[in-house]
Amino acid sequence: MTVSSDTTQLQAHRANFRRRVLITGGAGFIGSHLAETLLAQGHEVTVIDDLSTGRFENIAHLVEHPRFRFAIDTITNEAVLDRLASDCGVIYHLAAAVGVKLIVEKPVHTIQDNVIGTEVVLRTALRYRARVLIASTSEVYGKGVAVPFREDDDVVLGPTARSRWGYAASKMVDEFLGLAYHSEYNLPVVIFRLFNTVGPRQVGRYGMVIPRFVQQALKGEPLTVYGDGQQSRCFMHVHDAVNAIIGLAAHPEAVGKVFNVGNGEEITILDLARRVLAAVHGEQVLPPPDGKRITLIPYEQAYAAGFDDMRRRVPDTARIRALLGWQPQYTLDDILRDVIAEKRAE
Numbered sequence: 001m002t003v004s005s006d007t008t009q010l011q012a013h014r015a016n017f018r019r020r021v022l023i024t025g026g027a028g029f030i031g032s033h034l035a036e037t038l039l040a041q042g043h044e045v046t047v048i049d050d051l052s053t054g055r056f057e058n059i060a061h062l063v064e065h066p067r068f069r070f071a072i073d074t075i076t077n078e079a080v081l082d083r084l085a086s087d088c089g090v091i092y093h094l095a096a097a098v099g100v101k102l103i104v105e106k107p108v109h110t111i112q113d114n115v116i117g118t119e120v121v122l123r124t125a126l127r128y129r130a131r132v133l134i135a136s137t138s139e140v141y142g143k144g145v146a147v148p149f150r151e152d153d154d155v156v157l158g159p160t161a162r163s164r165w166g167y168a169a170s171k172m173v174d175e176f177l178g179l180a181y182h183s184e185y186n187l188p189v190v191i192f193r194l195f196n197t198v199g200p201r202q203v204g205r206y207g208m209v210i211p212r213f214v215q216q217a218l219k220g221e222p223l224t225v226y227g228d229g230q231q232s233r234c235f236m237h238v239h240d241a242v243n244a245i246i247g248l249a250a251h252p253e254a255v256g257k258v259f260n261v262g263n264g265e266e267i268t269i270l271d272l273a274r275r276v277l278a279a280v281h282g283e284q285v286l287p288p289p290d291g292k293r294i295t296l297i298p299y300e301q302a303y304a305a306g307f308d309d310m311r312r313r314v315p316d317t318a319r320i321r322a323l324l325g326w327q328p329q330y331t332l333d334d335i336l337r338d339v340i341a342e343k344r345a346e
C-alpha cells in the first residue's frame with residue numbers, strides 16, 4: 001500500500017469517526033428529535049439517558065436503526081460515558097434536570113445533576129478532543145426586565161431561598177465551566193440557551209404549559225392559568241431548535257460562544273390559553289370573560305415554595321442569525337397544531 005492511499009484511508013477513517021455523535025439526554029423530548037434528525041442526515045448516533053425524565057418510547061422507533069446505539073445509564077457513570085464518547089466527534093450535552101415543577105420540588109437533584117453531570121461530560125470530551133454543545137436555558141436571564149435578552153446582558157437572579165434560582169445558577173455554572181474548558185484547555189465548546197421549546201413528545205408532568213393546556217382542553221377541563229396570566233413567553237417549535245443546534249455544531253466560528261435559540265413571537269399566558277381553546281374546539285378566539293373554560297390559580301397554590309415567576313421572556317437572536325442565517329420556520333399555530341395532533345392520537 002502506498003503512503004498516499006494510507007493517508008486517504010486515514011482521512012476516510014477520521015471523517016467517518018467524526019460522523020459519530022453522542023447525545024446525552026437523547027431519550028428526552030429535545031434529544032430524541034435531535035437523534036432522529038442527525039440519523040436522517042447520515043450520522044452515527046449514540047444516546048445515553050437515565051430515563052429520569054426521558055422516556056424509552058421516544059427512541060423505541062430508532063433502536064433497530066443500523067447507525068443508532070444507546071445506553072440506559074447516568075452520565076455520571078464515567079466509565080460508561082467514556083466508552084461511548086471515545087469515538088465521537090461531537091457531544092450534544094442535553095441531559096439535565098428540566099421543568100420548573102421538578103426543579104422547585106427536587107432542588108438537590110437539580111443542582112447535582114446539572115453541575116456534576118456537565119463536569120463529567122467536559123472532562124470526558126477533553127480526553128478525545130470532541131466538540132461539546134452544552135444546552136443552557138433562558139432561565140439564566142432570571143428576573144431581567146430589559147427584553148429582548150441578549151447573550152451578553154447582565155443577569156439578575158432572585159434570592160437563594162427560592163430554589164428556582166438554584167436551577168438558573170447551576171446552568172450558569174455549566175456555562176462558566178464550558179467556557180473555561182474552552183479558554184483554558186482549548187476544548188471546542190459551544191453554549192446554546194434554549195427559550196421555551198415545545199412540540200410532540202413534551203409532557204406536561206414537569207409543568208410545561210402548552211402540553212398541559214392542550215391536555216386540559218382535550219379533556220374538557222378548565223385551563224389552569226397561573227397568576228394573572230399577563231406574564232408572557234415566546235414558544236419555539238422543537239424542529240427549529242434542532243436545526244439551530246445542528247447548525248451551531250457544524251460552524252467553526254460558534255466555538256467559545258453563547259447563543260440564544262428562541263422564537264420572538266411573544267404571547268401572554270392568558271392569550272395562549274384562549275388560542276389553545278380555539279385551536280382544540282375550533283372556536284373563534286373569544287374575549288373575556290372566559291367563564292368556566294379558564295381558571296386563574298394563584299402561584300402559591302400552583303407551585304411549592306421556592307417558586308418565582310418572570311413577567312416577560314423574549315430572545316434576541318441576532319447573533320445566531322448573523323452566524324448561520326437561522327431563524328424560526330414554525331409559528332405558534334404550527335406548534336399548537338402538532339401538539340394537539342399528538343395528544344389527540346394518544
Ligand code: UDP
Binds near residue numbers: 100213224225226310
Ligand atoms: N403556567 C400556567 N399554567 C400551567 C403551567 C404553566 O399558567 O398549567 C405558566 C407558568 O407559570 C409560566 C408560563 O406558563 O408563567 C410558562 O411556564 P413553563 O413551565 O412552561 O415554562 P417557564 O417559562 O416558566 O420555564
